[in-house]
Amino acid sequence: MLIRRGGDIPASQITPESVYLNRRAFVAAAGGVALGALLPPRLRALAGPDDLKPTPYETITTYNNYYEFGTSKESPAKLAGRLKTSPWTVEVAGAAKRTGRYSYEDLVRPFTMQVRIYRHRCVEGWSMVVPWMGFSLGDLIRRLEPTSKAKFVQFTTLDDPAQMPGQRSDILPWPYVEGLRLDEAMHPLTILATGLYGKPLPNQNGAPLRLVVPWKYGFKGGKAIVRITFMETQPMTTWNMAVPSEYGFYANVNPEVDHPRWSQARERPVGEFFKRDTLMFNGYADQVASLYTGMNLRTNY
Ligand SMILES: Nc1nc2c(c(=O)[nH]1)N[C@H]1C(S)=C(S)[C@@H](COP(=O)(O)O)O[C@H]1N2
Numbered sequence: 001m002l003i004r005r006g007g008d009i010p011a012s013q014i015t016p017e018s019v020y021l022n023r024r025a026f027v028a029a030a031g032g033v034a035l036g037a038l039l040p041p042r043l044r045a046l047a048g049p050d051d052l053k054p055t056p057y058e059t060i061t062t063y064n065n066y067y068e069f070g071t072s073k074e075s076p077a078k079l080a081g082r083l084k085t086s087p088w089t090v091e092v093a094g095a096a097k098r099t100g101r102y103s104y105e106d107l108v109r110p111f112t113m114q115v116r117i118y119r120h121r122c123v124e125g126w127s128m129v130v131p132w133m134g135f136s137l138g139d140l141i142r143r144l145e146p147t148s149k150a151k152f153v154q155f156t157t158l159d160d161p162a163q164m165p166g167q168r169s170d171i172l173p174w175p176y177v178e179g180l181r182l183d184e185a186m187h188p189l190t191i192l193a194t195g196l197y198g199k200p201l202p203n204q205n206g207a208p209l210r211l212v213v214p215w216k217y218g219f220k221g222g223k224a225i226v227r228i229t230f231m232e233t234q235p236m237t238t239w240n241m242a243v244p245s246e247y248g249f250y251a252n253v254n255p256e257v258d259h260p261r262w263s264q265a266r267e268r269p270v271g272e273f274f275k276r277d278t279l280m281f282n283g284y285a286d287q288v289a290s291l292y293t294g295m296n297l298r299t300n301y
């Protein structure tokens, strides 16, 4: 299956959906040999560590947090289907040379879509492994040419109560906004996702464009992004505004810093019975810990 959305995606970069769907069968047939070993070398590199077994598509797309479509895990899959994601415009604003309004297609056209299989952990204590499709946010940022004043990036998501029934209640301040330090945004692990399992992103997972920062709690991954703003000062973020004592700007996955109302030491993979230990920076410490050298991660939560 070939996806051609938002520009030319070389066929070699697309991992066939069947590879994922048949993963269990692959593993069984090979007598427990990990999927990666069965893939051609260039896809093996994209598949990442062998212990990352993707959560089933059905689970990833029916157990969601997306308060614009209700607060239950089931409601986004039921209510987001009719969101109009095309045409879609993303505004680039603030401290950058190439500000302006871009169509979704123009924004993503320069980039080669890649498969990134990432751990995904919600601050509530559940986790998944998601085979995202997307591109490096850092590559986009370089093309937008932030000025020397840019120290942070804010992501603003769609504000449209006519299409988003959850926005007719004030359960959160709307629109949902998120932010990163510029160096976090430029980190090679940070992506803008446009798909999962080799298919366009389902609406409930944030179509057409959502942020994915795998070492942070899931709430940093704003869905349905309509504006990217380069800022000199730290932007406000939705959960920090809503409950500042519980949710901070950084939101790095950290098993040693508990949420005020529950432990963050363990997590339950959705669909599994047993909990497992949560890893520092969600398992990406070797790649991201240096971003926080000298910072107190207890006060910068
Ligand atoms: N616009 C928007 N983005 C959002 C949210 C939301 O309510 N609105 N929820 C966040 C939370 S709390 C999580 S855990 C992830 C869930 O992503 P998923 O449903 O694709 O697993 O989306 C994040 N992005």
Ligand SMILES: [Mo]
Pocket (backbone or CB within 6 Å): 065, 121, 122, 123, 124, 217, 218, 219
């Ligand atoms: Mo979350």
